[in-house]
Amino acid sequence: MSIRVTVDIIIFTIRQQELCVLLVKRGIPPFKGRWSIPGGFVLERESLEDAARRELREETGVDEVYLEQLYSFGKPKRDPRGRVITIAYFALVKAAGIHPEAGSDAAQAQWFPMSGLPSLAFDHQEILDYALLRLRNKLEYTTVGFELLPDKFTLTELQRVYEAILDRKLDKRNFRRKMELLGILRPTQEFRKEGSHRPARLHRFAARQFETLKDKGILFPF
Amino acid sequence: MSIRVTVDIIIFTIRQQELCVLLVKRGIPPFKGRWSIPGGFVLERESLEDAARRELREETGVDEVYLEQLYSFGKPKRDPRGRVITIAYFALVKAAGIHPEAGSDAAQAQWFPMSGLPSLAFDHQEILDYALLRLRNKLEYTTVGFELLPDKFTLTELQRVYEAILDRKLDKRNFRRKMELLGILRPTQEFRKEGSHRPARLHRFAARQFETLKDKGILFPF
DNA sequence: CCAAAAGTGTTAGGAGTACACCCATGG
DNA sequence: CCATGGGTGTACTCCTAACACTTTTGG
Numbered sequence: 001m002s003i004r005v006t007v008d009i010i011i012f013t014i015r016q017q018e019l020c021v022l023l024v025k026r027g028i029p030p031f032k033g034r035w036s037i038p039g040g041f042v043l044e045r046e047s048l049e050d051a052a053r054r055e056l057r058e059e060t061g062v063d064e065v066y067l068e069q070l071y072s073f074g075k076p077k078r079d080p081r082g083r084v085i086t087i088a089y090f091a092l093v094k095a096a097g098i099h100p101e102a103g104s105d106a107a108q109a110q111w112f113p114m115s116g117l118p119s120l121a122f123d124h125q126e127i128l129d130y131a132l133l134r135l136r137n138k139l140e141y142t143t144v145g146f147e148l149l150p151d152k153f154t155l156t157e158l159q160r161v162y163e164a165i166l167d168r169k170l171d172k173r174n175f176r177r178k179m180e181l182l183g184i185l186r187p188t189q190e191f192r193k194e195g196s197h198r199p200a201r202l203h204r205f206a207a208r209q210f211e212t213l214k215d216k217g218i219l220f221p222f
Numbered sequence: 223m224s225i226r227v228t229v230d231i232i233i234f235t236i237r238q239q240e241l242c243v244l245l246v247k248r249g250i251p252p253f254k255g256r257w258s259i260p261g262g263f264v265l266e267r268e269s270l271e272d273a274a275r276r277e278l279r280e281e282t283g284v285d286e287v288y289l290e291q292l293y294s295f296g297k298p299k300r301d302p303r304g305r306v307i308t309i310a311y312f313a314l315v316k317a318a319g320i321h322p323e324a325g326s327d328a329a330q331a332q333w334f335p336m337s338g339l340p341s342l343a344f345d346h347q348e349i350l351d352y353a354l355l356r357l358r359n360k361l362e363y364t365t366v367g368f369e370l371l372p373d374k375f376t377l378t379e380l381q382r383v384y385e386a387i388l389d390r391k392l393d394k395r396n397f398r399r400k401m402e403l404l405g406i407l408r409p410t411q412e413f414r415k416e417g418s419h420r421p422a423r424l425h426r427f428a429a430r431q432f433e434t435l436k437d438k439g440i441l442f443p444f
Numbered sequence: 445c446c447a448a449a450a451g452t453g454t455t456a457g458g459a460g461t462a463c464a465c466c467c468a469t470g471g
Numbered sequence: 472c473c474a475t476g477g478g479t480g481t482a483c484t485c486c487t488a489a490c491a492c493t494t495t496t497g498g
Binding site (some may be wrong): 076122155156172173177194195196197198199200201 | 446447449450451452453459
Binding site (some may be wrong): 001002004005041042043044045047049069071072073074075083087164 | 224226266269291293294298307
């Protein structure tokens with residue numbers, strides 16, 4: 001019993017303080033002209049994760065990003081062409097100017113804010129919903145949030161990332177205290193001047209040693 | 223690009239206050255004679271979950287159990303026969319006398335305590351490790367623990383389930399207070415008499431309404 | 445001096461942890 | 472009356488949440 005196997009990758013980033021996802025416009029049927037999550041077939045000799053990284057590179061030109069397997073979707077009729085199951089991954093890329101078109105087989109790729117998504121092909125809306133859920137959950141007990149920021153960032157920028165993903169406002173003082181308690185930030189001597197107000201100190205993420213925060217008994221509220 | 227796709231199911235239960243997993247002895251090469259996680263090929267017209275439920279039924283004769291997709295494993299060489307990826311599921315079955323042999327294609331099936339596992343075929347040890355990790359995590363913030371108990375149970379039995387999975391002792395009073403706070407137990411008027419000591423009150427699980435406890439802000443310690 | 449974002453501290457409520465004794469029963 | 476597991480309460484710590492003003496800068 002052989003089945004065609006694809007990987008689909010939900011690529012998230014933050015743009016203009018909004019959570020965005022990379023979608024590609026389908027050039028061929030089915031769903032021609034509809035937007036979809038980028039993906040492709042798994043090759044004979046590559047692992048699932050390798051396939052996901054390859055697709056990611058083809059679409060965004062970037063490598064070395066956060067990538068995690070999400071879930072496998074395999075309803076018999078999810079693809080009208082026949083039996084195709086997909087292993088979905090999700091990736092987090094740093095905002096720093098990634099041009100979707102940098103890839104090779106980019107029919108047409110574009111960032112969409114989660115608040116304004118087009119109608120998606122296949123069961124891709126379901127996959128995307130699940131990815132957002134996972135991302136929100138992981139934000140609580142891991143440091144994935146930092147994967148969406150450049151090397152140096154302000155505390156407000158960090159807070160905006162959390163707010164964008166959780167889709168609600170957080171208290172500035174409580175947010176900062178929590179980060180302080182976690183001890184995963186290293187302040188630098190640099191400041192970001194921007195507009196006519198007090199400059200913000202830049203910080204670095206300094207905690208490769210643990211991705212899980214559970215140990216510290218500190219979580220983010222939902 | 224077609225690939226053979228299997229589902230493998232890690233079936234957990236509690237026996238004699240120990241966490242156990244169902245394994246089957248392979249009757250054919252490769253790994254003939256080695257123990258492995260039960261599984262089989264996904265059929266053309268069934269969903270992944272349907273395939274998992276079918277396998278589960280064939281192995282244990284039970285249906286209506288907790289079943290959850292775990293992870294997909296797809297390294298090119300994980301099966302010496304060629305390219306096979308597997309979608310792993312994990313199931314929790316109630317202790318109440320399930321005879322592994324009840325199934326159809328049961329070559330030879332047997333419960334093994336997690337503390338005394340044999341050497342496993344393929345990458346099944348890796349899959350099992352991951353399943354245990356997931357189970358432990360879910361125990362903290364969901365009510366999956368109840369899936370391993372019969373309809374009515376004593377508080378001590380419940381605590382033993384948590385202890386078996388987490389592999390450490392818990393404080394009786396704190397454990398009970400937490401359950402009390404969660405409000406997910408309904409005491410019955412029945413008692414279990416067993417040996418020469420005070421009988422234990424039987425309780426029911428009474429919270430189908432939510433599987434996630436996060437909302438309540440109460441978690442189990444790790 | 446005005447506008448705008450950066451930065452900072454206190455209090456009250458509640459869950460987590462550690463810990464020791466009496467209760468009910470059968471033999 | 473004794474052995475066995477069932478059942479209960481308190482004190483302390485620490486995280487969480489709510490909440491408002493001062494600081495620094497550019498214009």
